[in-house]
Amino acid sequence: MIPQTTRDELFDLIGSLTSDRLSAQLRFVVEIDRLKTILRRTPIIDLSRRENDAEHSWHLAMMAMLLREFASPGVDVDKALRMLLVHDIVEIDAGDTFLYDETGQEDQDEREQRAADRLFGMLPAEQGTDLRALWDEFEAHESETARFARTMDRLQPFLHNIFTGGAMWREHGVNAAQVRKRMAVIADGSSQLHQLVLGLLDEAVRREFLPAGPAA
Amino acid sequence: MIPQTTRDELFDLIGSLTSDRLSAQLRFVVEIDRLKTILRRTPIIDLSRRENDAEHSWHLAMMAMLLREFASPGVDVDKALRMLLVHDIVEIDAGDTFLYDETGQEDQDEREQRAADRLFGMLPAEQGTDLRALWDEFEAHESETARFARTMDRLQPFLHNIFTGGAMWREHGVNAAQVRKRMAVIADGSSQLHQLVLGLLDEAVRREFLPAGPAA
Numbered sequence A, B: 001m002i003p004q005t006t007r008d009e010l011f012d013l014i015g016s017l018t019s020d021r022l023s024a025q026l027r028f029v030v031e032i033d034r035l036k037t038i039l040r041r042t043p044i045i046d047l048s049r050r051e052n053d054a055e056h057s058w059h060l061a062m063m064a065m066l067l068r069e070f071a072s073p074g075v076d077v078d079k080a081l082r083m084l085l086v087h088d089i090v091e092i093d094a095g096d097t098f099l100y101d102e103t104g105q106e107d108q109d110e111r112e113q114r115a116a117d118r119l120f121g122m123l124p125a126e127q128g129t130d131l132r133a134l135w136d137e138f139e140a141h142e143s144e145t146a147r148f149a150r151t152m153d154r155l156q157p158f159l160h161n162i163f164t165g166g167a168m169w170r171e172h173g174v175n176a177a178q179v180r181k182r183m184a185v186i187a188d189g190s191s192q193l194h195q196l197v198l199g200l201l202d203e204a205v206r207r208e209f210l211p212a213g214p215a216a
């Protein structure tokens, strides 16, 4: 990393060369590079390392493009795509909260709200408000667009688990009953995708990628 | 990596559980995970490692969202965003070609065309054709949308270089005259962004992030 003083001097120079508005936008562009260093629990499919939030967000946006036909008619797919690009940015400050960690989830909301204030607050006001609204909509998962986006966010790590022989499930002692519970929301997005997930999960138990867990 | 036989069995199972169409789409979703392993010359800004193509594509799509006001009126920003998500996928087979490597660029086009045939050919026909068209449009950089997308693709590594004290420029012996030449196309996208790049490049030379190179 270059020294913070050099960095500040470079931003001052940008401030003198161009508008305050572009200057603020570029500070944000540089800041969000840190999303590439926020690691998730899930490995990439070749198992060489853990996945980071930036490449995860790219993968989700690609899935939204590719699987748009599974979106219900009320979904704005281009908006879902922007939502997925933005949805994890708060983790720059708040860190990744593991889907199966119920303790970490307790103060997650407060940490993420503070992170959203700081990060989206770096942008010109109306642009920060727009991005914050996109993130709020995703988090509320009430709109059809947000539900479709969440379907992608659940389906992608599930596929990573299937195609790594359940690496993350085994490492963290997750069972199929827990996965089934977390994947239930996929049915809100698409029943065809949900059925497929249930079928693959049964196969994963048969192959001992993860234990079945307590019967429902 | 799980054994190829297990992987094939899992895809066969998906084929039996769902439509051929969704099955092909999911094969592609799994295949493109490999973009996370294609490394670029540019480091991430904290200098901890090189950047990969997937997180790079995410960063460009974010920049297109953030800097949309610099797009000329003919630009379809949502399309530029999809274009940027897709633009490097061929590098899964063809590898990253360094912007300043003139030898590598000779057979780049042929390698990338073959890669596009194989990768986009994995998808249901009309969807593969759509993604290929998006990539072809980006590569041709004739449409205003493609030019705006290219502006993001040049500006992002430039900012990485500036905010890493010219790490990649120095490692690869790149001089400011070469950078100026490569950045000229930014003017097609936005003269305000181009002027800023030129100002920052002068400062980078003053700070010895890179040598000036032969006078123009």
Ligand SMILES: [Ca+2]
Binding pocket: A088, A096, A097
């Ligand atoms: Ca997350």
